Amino acid sequence: MSGAERRALVCGAGFMGHGIAQVLAAAGWEVRLYEPALARAVAGRDRVAANLDRALAKGRIDAATRDAILGRILPAAELPAAAAGAGLVVEAIVEDEAAKRALFTALDGLVPDDALLATNTSSIPIARIAAAVRPERRGAVIGMHFFSPVPVMPLVEIVRSASTADAAEARVRAIVAELGKEAVVSADRPGFLVNRMLIPFLGEAMRLLEEGTGSAAEIDAAARLGLNHPMGPLELADFIGLDTLLAIMEIQAEGLGAPHHAPPAILRRLVAEGRLGRKSGAGFLDYPAG
Ligand SMILES: NC(=O)c1ccc[n+]([C@@H]2O[C@H](COP(=O)([O-])OP(=O)(O)OC[C@H]3O[C@@H](n4cnc5c(N)ncnc54)[C@H](O)[C@@H]3O)[C@@H](O)[C@H]2O)c1
Incomplete structure (x- = not known):
């Protein structure tokens, strides 16, 4: 080569x-x-x-x-x-x-x-x-x-x-x-395969939190223990980065014409507050330094 x-x-x-x-x-x-x-x-x-x-x-x-x-x-x-x-x-x-x-x-x-x-x-x-x-x-x-x-x-x-x-x-x-x-x-369709499936799931977890159906800890535990996911959806959102996720959700919702891919208000609010997830020390959950 x-x-x-x-x-x-x-x-x-x-x-x-x-x-x-x-x-x-x-x-x-x-x-x-x-x-x-x-x-x-x-x-x-x-x-x-x-x-x-x-x-x-x-x-x-x-x-x-x-x-x-x-x-x-x-x-x-x-x-x-x-x-x-x-x-x-x-x-x-x-x-x-x-x-x-x-x-x-x-x-x-x-x-x-x-x-x-x-x-x-x-x-x-x-x-x-x-x-x-x-x-x-x-x-x-x-x-x-x-x-x-x-x-x-x-x-x-x-x-x-x-x-x-x-x-x-x-x-x-x-x-x-x-x-x-x-x-x-x-x-070449918005979200490809994985994010096409993942984004509505993460959005629904955020809407559950917005509605007060469960706390962040309960929503994440429900997915971990009830769906056998290694990480809850809110923790995963924080891991991905909420600014990146917001951009992805906007692009997918527009590209697919699908409101269930659109970012919930709580995501916009956290990003506006600078709570970008794990990389900024806080997002849906808090990540104390170290
Ligand atoms: N976060 C995830 O889990 C994930 C997973 C798969 C794909 N992606 C995609 O990967 C890409 C990067 O995401 P990320 O999570 O690493 O974001 P990030 O914010 O951690 O990193 C992006 C980096 O790009 C740099 N940058 C901005 N403009 C630049 C330019 N013109 N030239 C060179 N560098 C520039 C920024 O300074 C920053 O360091 C995005 O397209 C995202 O959708 C992210």
Whole structure:
């Protein structure tokens, strides 16, 4: 394989981006982890270091493996340099169509002609993101939707738009297998497969709380103990991030014309108050520091 084929650019070093960088680096990819502000890219790599330190403490990896994985992740704040020579791009920036389209347009002028352009979007149609690049590149634009925490969750949804090439799907399938994960393929419909099922469920849990049918603890316990879910829906919402979830719900409700996918008022209120879930220390539940 050429250098470009083993060089990846991960855009966005947040909750998902740092995990995606980790699994790619663990599989031997040289990863540029890009954020417009270098401190955030470095913070993303620090999160990977913390994950790896936990794995080391549990005896799952040795110190040499930790150092090798971390050594393959280079934080970057200059897009042209980070994109040069990348064979694979995985975009994991904010769930905002305009931001993603602007990034893809910039990438179109920077990455090699044969680069695969994957997006981790949860809900934005791949065709709309693909429209931001030149027509001759649209075959390489594909959804590669990971689940959190990325190093743990076994699934990747592959999402094809009408213009995605068979060769792009084959390449993503090979990468997913290389990461030790399983792929399912979805058509380019809002929410794909998993979030189409999950979002109404999370919304209903929020409406139960709004109505006062049960407390947050009772709603979560009901799902854990009555449905055998590992995590209650409100705790899961906090884990995903309430700002991200709000964006997903708005996009899905509009795209599907389905009010039961729309964000309940309580979600809008929590986001407006800066209660973004686990990442801000509070959401539906509280997460005291440490
Ligand atoms: N949270 C989840 O459970 C989850 C699961 C699957 C997919 N996703 C999707 O992954 C993407 C990222 O979500 P997240 O939860 O990691 O959000 P996040 O808020 O944790 O991280 C997003 C990061 O993108 C950065 N960013 C914003 N604009 C950028 C730009 N132009 N270039 C580079 N970086 C930029 C931000 O600084 C931030 O660090 C979204 O599309 C989301 O829908 C999220």
